[in-house]
Amino acid sequence: MIRKINLLLEPLKYLKIQQNFEARLISTTVNLFNESTAERPATSVANIKSKNTLNKAMKSYLERAQQHDEFMKTEKHQFEIGKRHLANMMGENPETFTQDDIDNAIEYLFPSGLYDKRARPLMKPPEEVFPQRKAAEFDETGRPYHFLFYTGRPNLYQVLHDTVEKINELNNFEDTMIRKNLQPDPNLALELSGSQWLDKNTLEQKLVEPVSDGEYSNFLKAMDRLCSLPYSHKAKDFIMEYRKPLMSNSEAFDVIKPQIGPDGRQFVTTYECRRKRAIGNVTIRFPGTGKISINGQDINYFKGIQQREQLLFPLIFTNMQRKVDIEAEVQDGGESGQAGAIRYGIAWGLRSFIDQEYIENMRLAGLLTPDFRIRERKKPGQKGARKKFTWKKR
Amino acid sequence: MFKTTADLLIKSHPLRVVQGRFFAAAVAEPKSEDRLQSFRTFEADPSKHNTNHQSQFYKVDSTDKKVLFQYGGLPKSFQIQAKTFNETCLMVRDPSIQIINHLKTIDYTQPPIKFVLYGKKGCGKTLTLAHIMHYAYKNDFLIVHVPWVGNWMRRCKDTSNSETKPGFIDLNIDAAAWLVHFKTQNANILENPELKTTIDIQWNKRECTPIGSSLLELIDQGINRIRFASNCVNYLAEEVKKLSQSGLCRTLLAIDGFNAFFYPNTRVFTEKKEMVPPSRVTLTEGFLNLTKFDWKNSVIVVTVDEIAIAEKDQISHYPRYLLGKSGFEHLDPFLPVEVKDYSEKEHQSIMDYYRERKWIHSYPGQNDELYFLSGGNPFRLMNLCNAL
Numbered sequence: 212m213i214r215k216i217n218l219l220l221e222p223l224k225y226l227k228i229q230q231n232f233e234a235r236l237i238s239t240t241v242n243l244f245n246e247s248t249a250e251r252p253a254t255s256v257a258n259i260k261s262k263n264t265l266n267k268a269m270k271s272y273l274e275r276a277q278q279h280d281e282f283m284k285t286e287k288h289q290f291e292i293g294k295r296h297l298a299n300m301m302g303e304n305p306e307t308f309t310q311d312d313i314d315n316a317i318e319y320l321f322p323s324g325l326y327d328k329r330a331r332p333l334m335k336p337p338e339e340v341f342p343q344r345k346a347a348e349f350d351e352t353g354r355p356y357h358f359l360f361y362t363g364r365p366n367l368y369q370v371l372h373d374t375v376e377k378i379n380e381l382n383n384f385e386d387t388m389i390r391k392n393l394q395p396d397p398n399l400a401l402e403l404s405g406s407q408w409l410d411k412n413t414l415e416q417k418l419v420e421p422v423s424d425g426e427y428s429n430f431l432k433a434m435d436r437l438c439s440l441p442y443s444h445k446a447k448d449f450i451m452e453y454r455k456p457l458m459s460n461s462e463a464f465d466v467i468k469p470q471i472g473p474d475g476r477q478f479v480t481t482y483e484c485r486r487k488r489a490i491g492n493v494t495i496r497f498p499g500t501g502k503i504s505i506n507g508q509d510i511n512y513f514k515g516i517q518q519r520e521q522l523l524f525p526l527i528f529t530n531m532q533r534k535v536d537i538e539a540e541v542q543d544g545g546e547s548g549q550a551g552a553i554r555y556g557i558a559w560g561l562r563s564f565i566d567q568e569y570i571e572n573m574r575l576a577g578l579l580t581p582d583f584r585i586r587e588r589k590k591p592g593q594k595g596a597r598k599k600f601t602w603k604k605r
Numbered sequence: 606m607f608k609t610t611a612d613l614l615i616k617s618h619p620l621r622v623v624q625g626r627f628f629a630a631a632v633a634e635p636k637s638e639d640r641l642q643s644f645r646t647f648e649a650d651p652s653k654h655n656t657n658h659q660s661q662f663y664k665v666d667s668t669d670k671k672v673l674f675q676y677g678g679l680p681k682s683f684q685i686q687a688k689t690f691n692e693t694c695l696m697v698r699d700p701s702i703q704i705i706n707h708l709k710t711i712d713y714t715q716p717p718i719k720f721v722l723y724g725k726k727g728c729g730k731t732l733t734l735a736h737i738m739h740y741a742y743k744n745d746f747l748i749v750h751v752p753w754v755g756n757w758m759r760r761c762k763d764t765s766n767s768e769t770k771p772g773f774i775d776l777n778i779d780a781a782a783w784l785v786h787f788k789t790q791n792a793n794i795l796e797n798p799e800l801k802t803t804i805d806i807q808w809n810k811r812e813c814t815p816i817g818s819s820l821l822e823l824i825d826q827g828i829n830r831i832r833f834a835s836n837c838v839n840y841l842a843e844e845v846k847k848l849s850q851s852g853l854c855r856t857l858l859a860i861d862g863f864n865a866f867f868y869p870n871t872r873v874f875t876e877k878k879e880m881v882p883p884s885r886v887t888l889t890e891g892f893l894n895l896t897k898f899d900w901k902n903s904v905i906v907v908t909v910d911e912i913a914i915a916e917k918d919q920i921s922h923y924p925r926y927l928l929g930k931s932g933f934e935h936l937d938p939f940l941p942v943e944v945k946d947y948s949e950k951e952h953q954s955i956m957d958y959y960r961e962r963k964w965i966h967s968y969p970g971q972n973d974e975l976y977f978l979s980g981g982n983p984f985r986l987m988n989l990c991n992a993l
Binding site: 501503509510511516519520523526527532533 | 978982
């Protein structure tokens with residue numbers, strides 16, 4: 212973090228005096244802050260001494276916690292200063308300078324072509340850069356706050372505890388409903404198809420605790436059991452906390468609104484459909500009779516059966532084969548690339564004319580996912596893109 | 606009610622299984638007959654086919670098939686399928702009905718009308734021709750049929766220099782094979798004693814076919830003395846012309862892959878490995894002679910096909926391109942008849958036929974899917990269905 216900000220400050224040393232002055236100002240504030248914080252630990256240690264009931268382990272724990280707090284405070288402060296400074300450099304108002312602006316500024320000042328985005332220069336609030344630590348878990352008298360502290364994983368066992376509580380609650384509820392002769396409403400049943408359980412790493416981050424494989428599977432079992440109950444929808448909020456959507460909805464569901472053509476039919480054009488090296492535009496007209504034209508020709512444009520099946524797949528999948536007309540213009544690439552590009556265009560355009568349910572199915576079938584892969588170049592000194600020559604001793 | 610009676614019977618009867626089967630068959634039968642109505646016609650005589658029979662299948666009698674197509678005339682893949690299905694069925698399609706209707710009505714005292722069948726690869730030109738030939742056979746035409754000109758120009762069996770015409774090449778084995786084909790196809794008509802040669806033919810010093818000998822003798826001469834087969838074909842062509850002219854017989858000239866006669870590149874080579882253009886193949890002469898206008902009492906149906914020429918030149922399927930300038934001028938004026946891809950109805954019909962023959966398993970949406978995949982092309986559809 213500091214390195215990142217130093218990176219920012221470094222070029223300033225060689226800038227005009229005015230900016231140097233500013234930098235001095237900032238450095239003084241940092242010093243001031245350091246001085247003020249330097250006093251604090253002394254007082255707090257004095258407090259602890261006065262109680263004189265703490266054992267050594269607890270003492271060292273408290274000290275470590277305090278150190279961490281201080282460290283974070285410094286980092287936060289430095290981040291704020293860096294942010295203001297950056298805002299000034301960019302000629303914006305430091306008060307309204309948001310994180311997005313910071314990211315843009317960093318990208319502008321330190322353009323980087325590194326492939327992995329995590330390897331590029333960044334400037335984030337210290338909470339995001341440094342891993343979170345647990346807050347103090349016991350008070351000054353040494354009593355833990357959490358009743359499950361001695362399990363070693365209070366947060367995880369809290370979740371499991373809550374789960375069981377919910378299960379019992381729902382079972383009781385079910386009993387009462389049975390007594391009243393009522394059935395659960397199938398419309399309200401919990402819909403879990405579009406999401407999945409948090410994976411182990413995410414769960415660990417969420418709970419701020421290490422989770423072993425066995426514990427994770429226990430967690431899954433408990434959750435599945437809760438979901439399998441007939442009235443599980445009543446615990447929806449709790450369950451959804453531990454699930455994540457398979458794909459962000461806004462991305463997939465931005466349906467293009469059909470335009471009206473001169474013949475009074477609706478049409479949707481998908482531009483720049485790509486697959487391999489091929490690129491094309493696909494227009495879908497509704498209502499139609501299943502006519503298809505590719506670069507002015509009919510289906511015979513494609514000689515192979517595989518390519519024809521590619522085109523047909525989204526149409527059959529959505530049951531729209533006889534209901535739409537398709538016009539495609541495609542260039543570059545080979546046969547299968549062109550067919551793939553048109554298939555993507557058809558699937559993408561068809562969303563405008565079909566139900567949400569079909570769209571979801573298409574997404575699950577992978578029809579709405581563009582395929583960005585292209586051929587990797589051959590490297591000199593080896594046989595192919597990755598493949599090496601046969602190794603010979605000499 | 607019927608079902609309940611059946612159930613009762615089955616329950617009470619000791620031979621349950623047998624009864625069950627019997628009733629199942631009894632219930633199922635009318636349904637299959639209904640289906641049969643739509644894609645099959647029992648009108649086996651091509652001269653009675655009209656637009657009502659369109660896109661229906663009719664069964665070619667096995668004896669007819671043996672006479673007409675024993676030595677070629679049907680595509681090989683079709684023949685394999687016919688053997689599998691244990692019957693030869695042709696679909697009554699629009700171009701063949703059109704031509705058959707014309708054949709019924711035209712004036713045979715005029716010079717022959719030329720029909721040119723054209724269409725994309727694998728859309729049924731040869732089978733349309735087969736249908737027309739079947740009509741001609743049933744109506745006692747003398748059929749002069751070349752199953753595939755490409756076999757001569759691109760896959761000839763042997764070559765030899767012509768003895769009578771310097772610079773010309775004979776394809777004697779092919780010519781003799783064709784004579785056998787001609788003889789089988791027209792066995793009935795050739796028995797007519799009135800069909801006689803009109804000139805003396807001197808083959809060499811010792812052998813000659815005198816004037817007034819029967820046409821069969823001329824043909825046999827060509828078959829037995831293979832050296833003379835090519836010339837024999839040309840003489841035969843001339844004789845057929847004269848006989849038709851005199852009204853002794855009515856002739857159908859059916860040539861499949863006619864454009865091969867005008868495609869400059871062949872695979873016929875001289876002894877010096879020089880390529881021989883079709884115009885210098887002896888056989889060409891006879892059939893070009895037959896396609897002229899200077900005779901009557903005949904009709905000419907030819908097909909032009911991309912497959913008859915080299916693959917690199919298969920650009921267009923239209924007659925003007927395939928025949929070239931000289932060929933076009935030779936045939937002109939003619940009636941072009943396009944053989945199109947399957948219409949929806951025809952597609953439906955052939956799918957039903959395949960199902961009835963238990964050639965494919967059906968599943969919902971099959972027809973639409975296959976129509977799209979094949980693009981309506983019959984040959985392609987056949988290949989697709991082979992795997993289903």
